[in-house]
Amino acid sequence: MTRKTFLLSAALLATLPFVSCKKSEDAGKLSVGFLLKSKGNQYFVTCEQGARAAAEELDIDLRVDGPISADPAKQNEIVENWITDGLDVIVAACENKDSLSTALRKAQDAGIKVITYDADAQPDARSFFSNQATAQGIGEKLIDTSASLTDGSGEFAIITGTLTSANLNEWIAAIKVRQAEKYPGMKLVDIRPCDDNKDKAQQEATNLLSAHPNLKAIVAVCSPGVPGAAEAVKQAGKTGAVKVVGLGLPSENRAYVKEGVTQAIILWNPEDLGYLAVHAGVALAKGNLTGGSESFKAGKLGNLEIEGDSIILGTPFTFTKENIDNFDF
Amino acid sequence: MLRACASSHAAATSKRFSWKSLTAYEAEDGLTFSTDPLKWGVFRTKGIFARHEAVLLLVIAVELVLFQVLGRNFLTGGNVSNVFRHSVEIGLLALAMTPVILTGGIDLSVGSLMGLCAVLFGMMVKMLGLDPWVAGCLAVLCGAMGGAVNAGLVAGLKLPPLIVTLGTFSLFRGLAEAFTKGSESYSGFSEEFLALGNSDLAGVPTQVWILVAVGLGIWFLVHRTTYGRSLRAIGFAEEGARYAGLPVGRNLSLAYISAGAVAGLAAVILVARLGEARANAGIGYELLAITAVVLGGVSIFGGSGNVSGTVLGWISLAILNNGLTRISGYEILGEKVSSVARELSGLLTGLLLLSALALAASTKTLALRRARKQSTPDPQSP
Numbered sequence: 154m155t156r157k158t159f160l161l162s163a164a165l166l167a168t169l170p171f172v173s174c175k176k177s178e179d180a181g182k183l184s185v186g187f188l189l190k191s192k193g194n195q196y197f198v199t200c201e202q203g204a205r206a207a208a209e210e211l212d213i214d215l216r217v218d219g220p221i222s223a224d225p226a227k228q229n230e231i232v233e234n235w236i237t238d239g240l241d242v243i244v245a246a247c248e249n250k251d252s253l254s255t256a257l258r259k260a261q262d263a264g265i266k267v268i269t270y271d272a273d274a275q276p277d278a279r280s281f282f283s284n285q286a287t288a289q290g291i292g293e294k295l296i297d298t299s300a301s302l303t304d305g306s307g308e309f310a311i312i313t314g315t316l317t318s319a320n321l322n323e324w325i326a327a328i329k330v331r332q333a334e335k336y337p338g339m340k341l342v343d344i345r346p347c348d349d350n351k352d353k354a355q356q357e358a359t360n361l362l363s364a365h366p367n368l369k370a371i372v373a374v375c376s377p378g379v380p381g382a383a384e385a386v387k388q389a390g391k392t393g394a395v396k397v398v399g400l401g402l403p404s405e406n407r408a409y410v411k412e413g414v415t416q417a418i419i420l421w422n423p424e425d426l427g428y429l430a431v432h433a434g435v436a437l438a439k440g441n442l443t444g445g446s447e448s449f450k451a452g453k454l455g456n457l458e459i460e461g462d463s464i465i466l467g468t469p470f471t472f473t474k475e476n477i478d479n480f481d482f
Numbered sequence: 483m484l485r486a487c488a489s490s491h492a493a494a495t496s497k498r499f500s501w502k503s504l505t506a507y508e509a510e511d512g513l514t515f516s517t518d519p520l521k522w523g524v525f526r527t528k529g530i531f532a533r534h535e536a537v538l539l540l541v542i543a544v545e546l547v548l549f550q551v552l553g554r555n556f557l558t559g560g561n562v563s564n565v566f567r568h569s570v571e572i573g574l575l576a577l578a579m580t581p582v583i584l585t586g587g588i589d590l591s592v593g594s595l596m597g598l599c600a601v602l603f604g605m606m607v608k609m610l611g612l613d614p615w616v617a618g619c620l621a622v623l624c625g626a627m628g629g630a631v632n633a634g635l636v637a638g639l640k641l642p643p644l645i646v647t648l649g650t651f652s653l654f655r656g657l658a659e660a661f662t663k664g665s666e667s668y669s670g671f672s673e674e675f676l677a678l679g680n681s682d683l684a685g686v687p688t689q690v691w692i693l694v695a696v697g698l699g700i701w702f703l704v705h706r707t708t709y710g711r712s713l714r715a716i717g718f719a720e721e722g723a724r725y726a727g728l729p730v731g732r733n734l735s736l737a738y739i740s741a742g743a744v745a746g747l748a749a750v751i752l753v754a755r756l757g758e759a760r761a762n763a764g765i766g767y768e769l770l771a772i773t774a775v776v777l778g779g780v781s782i783f784g785g786s787g788n789v790s791g792t793v794l795g796w797i798s799l800a801i802l803n804n805g806l807t808r809i810s811g812y813e814i815l816g817e818k819v820s821s822v823a824r825e826l827s828g829l830l831t832g833l834l835l836l837s838a839l840a841l842a843a844s845t846k847t848l849a850l851r852r853a854r855k856q857s858t859p860d861p862q863s864p
Contacts, residue, residue, distance in 0.1 A: 158539070166547075169546060
């Protein structure tokens with residue numbers, strides 16, 4: 154029995170030299186690897202759709218991959234496999250910034266062009282970062298939207314994640330600057346933290362509504378804050394009277410947006426982000442995008458601004474009652 | 483078998499390595515060693531383990547052919563080196579897990595211990611400014627200390643290993659997360675240190691040499707020393723081993739402590755490969771290591787199994803994981819699927835484990851039935 158098994162193994166192995174028939178590769182096409190943070194995240198699945206659209210336009214061989222498990226080594230392994238395959242371009246969103254940078258540097262050493270999107274690597278591990286939005290862009294969009302809903306006047310309050318969160322504070326600072334400049338009729342009455350918890354956000358919003366009866370709008374800068382504030386407004390019976398605007402995922406807010414409790418959800422369109430990143434990667438490989446470029450034409454997105462080594466996707470996207478059903482992330 | 487162990491232990495107390503008693507013992511275990519080099523290895527063996535290893539070789543052969551046909555750039559130098567580079571940590575854990583499982587125990591904490599050692603290593607280098615090689619040795623020591631916690635509870639208080647290591651599984655990961663507040667990480671290690679995880683030595687990934695050294699060491703311990711035999715005796719019948727005068731507590735402790743030390747070593751190698759020390763290092767590795775060991779034919783009840791089985795089990799898992807990532811660019815129902823194979827990884831690992839075990843068990847049953855048929859006299863004859 155053992156011998157038979159062994160002979161069978163040997164026979165199988167003997168066929169190896171003859172089975173190396175390869176599938177026809179997409180010869181001559183530029184090969185691009187598109188790395189997701191995680192395959193199970195609808196946000197990245199939407200990025201992938203944009204990447205595929207760009208690949209179709211540019212006629213390239215696109216490979217999409219990403220980890221399923223929480224193992225931090227998985228992204229590195231994917232990149233190293235791509236180095237072995239000799240891809241031309243790698244477009245990556247980094248889960249673990251420093252560890253993936255190790256692998257991306259290796260890729261650059263092997264002559265592969267590297268672009269990051271969504272979550273950046275160390276600057277020396279990539280050429281350009283496709284930046285979904287600047288702090289300024291997010292803050293301005295939030296206050297502009299609130300102002301247009303309240304005719305640029307009245308009290309408004311902010312619900313944030315924690316008072317120490319660096320990026321949220323940058324956005325709030327941008328909101329304050331813009332409001333002072335353009336909407337002097339508006340007044341920021343309070344900033345409350347919700348500890349990134351929807352129930353806490355609802356509680357804080359309820360307190361805000363009773364403390365400030367003239368409140369015209371609640372702006373939530375963290376994603377759990379938006380549905381939390383909406384629930385509070387709905388339960389207080391102030392639907393429509395107090396506008397809710399925030400930064401969050403359309404899926405978490407769909408019901409409130411359709412009921413008219415939440416007026417607008419601000420977020421960049423992940424599909425555009427994926428589309429831009431692949432366009433940038435291909436342009437980099439073809440020499441159309443080089444250090445020092447000040448703007449970059451990304452297909453249907455038109456000319457985009459480059460700040461240093463990040464390509465700015467542009468102003469964030471606004472999801473409203475009319476368009477929210479077109480997005481499932 | 484027990485008597486063999488007891489006597490060999492008695493022999494060993496007077497003379498450390500008694501090759502004669504060793505050979506006698508190994509023969510009983512189903513493996514014979516011959517002076518004829520052509521008869522060396524796993525093929526000229528009898529008994530269930532030998533058969534099991536042949537099954538694994540068949541599995542590996544099937545995998546190689548399958549992935550070479552379906553995947554791209556599978557059997558290329560760069561990829562073969564990736565197969566090993568990416569799985570060294572799991573290989574190390576599986577090797578260190580083998581003695582533990584031979585005693586009928588289990589160590590669920592090694593993956594978490596990797597996370598803890600990785601974080602401690604990062605802190606020692608980045609906050610205390612230690613040389614990475616010194617810190618690496620200290621991280622191995624920390625691993626051994628973590629293992630000693632398991633050892634104390636399992637061997638000292640005689641608590642069930644499954645429960646003890648389930649506790650330390652949470653404890654070690656929790657400590658690592660507490661030290662880093664869950665999100666801090668350490669990076670920016672020196673190029674010389676990163677080379678441990680990213681360079682080649684004599685055409686082979688550097689860390690593979692460490693794996694080979696550890697593998698030979700554990701093979702020697704398990705198959706060539708009285709310590710190794712006592713592990714099997716403990717797994718076969720712990721109380722019996724105790725009555726036979728074996729130092730059960732000491733030897734059990736050694737198995738858990740060495741598993742901890744190897745987990746520390748695996749953590750250092752992982753950090754060198756990734757360039758970042760973070761609390762989430764090694765998540766889920768303990769289960770992959772146990773899968774490799776069990777796939778290698780080591781009995782989960784203890785008492786039987788060998789290191790070569792573990793190595794083959796580990797290689798078949800490593801090939802499966804890498805091979806799946808080579809399959810890409812297929813069109814299914816008109817839609818281009820880039821890497822559907824990765825989603826199948828868990829499914830196929832499970833199938834591989836179950837079918838290899840089932841195949842081995844059924845060949846054993848068949849052989850037994852045939853043997854019984856030959857030995858029982860024909861009832862018709864007078």
